[in-house]
Amino acid sequence: MIPFNRACLTGSEEKFVIDAIRSKSISGDAQYSARVQAWFETALNSYRALLTPSCTASLEMAAILLNIEPGDEVILPSYTFVSTANAFILRGATLKFIDIRPDTMNMDESLIEAAITPKTKAIVPVHYAGVACAMDEIMSIAERHNLYVIEDAAQAMLSTYKGRQLGSIGHIGAFSFHETKNFTSAGEGGLTIINDPSFIERAEIVREKGTNRKQFFRGQVDKYSWVDVGSSFLMNDVSAAYLWGQINEANSIIAARRRIFNRYYEGLQSLQQTGHIQLSIAPGTNTCNAHMFYIKTQNNAVRQKLIAYLKDQKITSVFHYIPLHSSTMGQKAGAFVGTDVYTTVESEKLLRLPMYYGLKDSQIDLIVSAIADFYRD
DSSP states (O other): OOOSSSOOOOOOOHHHHHHHHHHOSSSTTTHHHHHHHHHHHHTTTEEEEEESSOHHHHHHHHHHHOOOOOEEEEEEESOOHHHHHHHHHHOOEEEEEOOBBBTTTOOOGHHHHOOOTEEEEOOBBBBBOOOOOOHHHHHHHHHHHHEEEEETTTTOTTTTTTTTTTTTSSSSEEEOTTSSSSSOOOTTTTEEEESSSSGHHHHHHHHHTTTTTTHHHTTSSOOBOOOOOOBBOOHHHHHHHHHHHHHTHHHHHHHHHHHHHHHHHHHHHHHHHTTTTTEOOOTTEEEOOOOOOOOOSHHHHHHHHHHHHHHHTOOOOOOOOGGGGSSSHHHHEEEEOOOOOSSHHHHTTTTEOOTTTTOOOHHHHHHHHHHHHHHHH
């Protein structure tokens, strides 16, 4: 069986993990956490990079930093994971869902201003499949209306937009190191990127359970105490060590995934030309990290038949998000602004194909051949 995903493992992680285990400190912000955070501050050109237990935690931390509270509204796409929404409804906000663009599956930037009210506090673009949202337009809208932008870059590590790293453009960026992502910190993990220096000091406090512990260790205060709201938003150092092993191989990991993406694209292009499927968007001037390869079928019925057919061929393929605005909680926590032209229809066509570091050319060719056989039959 060809699985949909396998966690990235390069072989260079083990020595760092063992070193971390044998050290005298394996809790958060020990030696490997410091190395990884410094690496990301340079790679992402950010003021501060703070490792977290998950992207969910990073988004929740961002919501606290923005002082999201009851009565506030947050604009986001409905086509996203529940963590994008939960972070804000946990603080009492109301969600305003807007439609997506069918080409990228990202929020339609042209619909944002129509969703803004006096209660709006933030915009949350989600870079689906590592492909950039239209950040110039989004940041311009946010500046005109005095709004914050939190980039949900869970899938977009080392993707760029006009030469800038995704996650580094908005006020705060959130990333995931879950086992399904390009890089993992042994299964779970996240990163908060601070791009506005006014958030740095408070981010350290919120991440340390609301205490000024960081200031204490730097000798800035003679004892640390509880000074703000917060939670335990630190990654343990063994996970950071695993991640350190991966980012040392970052270029080769991204290169391997782009090669897989291109082989799929070339192999399936004829089916797109005949109108049987649509392919994942080619990023163009925006450099994509090849996080995902998906196709779009004619409709949900065809998609389900293709999933079953591929399963019979021992190939695992999966659909993705059920739009949040159609869920029980989504209907309680927010509302769709405007018309759902593309979100539901396009989500019911999308099918993700196996994509992971180590996927062989022969396996890709087998998958491509199986899809071609499905449409030939």
